[in-house]
Amino acid sequence: MQATSDEVLIGRIASGDRLAMQVLFARHHVRVYRFVLRVVRDETKAEDLISEVFLDVWRQADRFEGRSAVSTWLLAIARFKALSALRRRPDEELDEEAAEAIEDPSDDPEESLAKKDKSAVIRKCLEGLSADHREIIDLVYYHEKSVEEVAEIVGIPENTVKTRMFYARKKLAELLKAAGIERGWP
């Protein structure tokens, strides 16, 4: 049996169908939560924000024109809300988190190598990327978004999407090199 498409669900939601809303929520809320959590770094805040994202869908479903995938629309709303929430935070809170985020995975390469766990080092280096670089890597690899969809979500030209992804990967390679993993690229 084929699952109801997201677009059909949106049409039903536009007609006030709460069951369709539940199905859409069940289908997408974990990915949207993870996307938001990566930005706000606060689980409670991320939960609040995904409620707001889906409430917007409930209210605006009649305006969805189907020019992009529903998941792309959701991530675009989520990104806007997460960045708005970040801007509302007190500066002191942001400073503390920024300091934590700045932690350089190359600080202790010996320890990293001692673990002999290349996967763990790669993950640590991924976490050490800037917000922009980590975002694009998440959108491409985890959220499986095409060049066009990333451009729509982030609000940048398609060529910039490719270039940003290239530099994100290049930076990752540099962090890995500093952590003792030479990959032979770039």
Add this chain to the structure above:
Amino acid sequence: MTTLNKEAPERQDLEALLPWHAAGTLARRDSERVERALSGDRDLALQYDLVREELNETIHLNEMLGAPSSRAMEKLFAAIEAEGAKAPVRRSFDLGGRISEFLSGFAPRTQSRSWRRLPCSRPL
């Protein structure tokens, strides 16, 4: 300056597309182009292995983030409930409604307004 600038444009383009090829989100034509290049370019194939490694770890990292509690869903549906009977506007493409809306622009009152603006409608 960068690898992007040092190589031929076609090679650069293929290299840039590798992440999307690994994620399976390339258009068929581009995907076939990348596949052909991978079969004849050992360096590109090695880089593709790195891309797949990054992809796997990115997925792993995201899955480690866990899932939201039921609070998120409860909050959402409480908010929807609070909006009460105010159901969202029916979105379906209502051709009849749109035609009716369009035609309403030609209602007698509107027409008479327009006519009043025409020079010929002025009293002679």
